[in-house]
Amino acid sequence: MDDWLFIVKPSDAAADGGPSAKDLYLELARTAPEREWCLSRRRRMAAGDRLWVYFASPVREVAAMAEIGGEPYEVPGNARQPWKFPATLHLEATRSLHRDPVPLHALANRHPQGVTRVGPADLALLLRHAGL
Numbered sequence: 001m002d003d004w005l006f007i008v009k010p011s012d013a014a015a016d017g018g019p020s021a022k023d024l025y026l027e028l029a030r031t032a033p034e035r036e037w038c039l040s041r042r043r044r045m046a047a048g049d050r051l052w053v054y055f056a057s058p059v060r061e062v063a064a065m066a067e068i069g070g071e072p073y074e075v076p077g078n079a080r081q082p083w084k085f086p087a088t089l090h091l092e093a094t095r096s097l098h099r100d101p102v103p104l105h106a107l108a109n110r111h112p113q114g115v116t117r118v119g120p121a122d123l124a125l126l127l128r129h130a131g132l
Contacts, residue, residue, distance in 0.1 A: 002049045003118035003126070004068075005109070006037065009056045022055050022063035026098045029064065029089035038081035042072050043115055051087050052126050054104075054112055061101035065093040065130050093130035102129045 010021045028035070037051070045068050053064035069086035076082075104110060108121045118126065 002045070003123050004043070004045060004049060004051050005054050005062070005112050005116050005118050005122075006051050006066075007054045007056050007112055007114065010059060022059065022061075022098055022101070025053060025064040025089060026094055029091045029094040033066075033089040033091065034069075035066070035087055035089065036084050037066075037087050038078075039072055039083035039085065039115060040081050041114075042074075042083050045072055045085055047071070052118060055101075059101075060104040062107075062126060062129070063094075063097045063101040065090045065097060065126075090130075093132055096131040097126075097129055100129050102126055 047068060047070050049068040051066040051068055052062050053066065054060075054062045055064075066087040066089045069088060072083040072085040074082055075084050102125055104112075106125060108119055109116065
């Protein structure tokens with residue numbers, strides 16, 4: 001199992017057209033947890049991997065977690081984000097992270113870019129904050 005850091009910008013629109021704020025992700029974890037996520041390039045994700053959602057500027061914190069449901073697949077006609085993958089927001093972990101988010105300054109990777117693997121030191125911290 002791998003763990004991935006997935007970056008969203010709260011000022012950007014979410015997949016459903018709403019803001020990408022951590023409050024929205026908590027609500028989605030409660031009401032519509034199964035999502036399709038987009039990637040700009042293929043990653044070696046697999047079912048059972050975890051996705052840690054990092055909310056970039058202005059909040060700069062990890063405040064949600066999802067479980068990946070399958071490998072990325074190519075979506076024709078979208079040059080900017082030609083890959084998608086299914087993942088389900090984990091309600092209890094997202095609830096815990098919403099209450100006690102992991103701030104950027106606490107991570108070893110203080111300059112996350114794109115979608116990256118989570119290192120062992122950061123994983124221990126994320127699991128603790130998520131109550132896992």
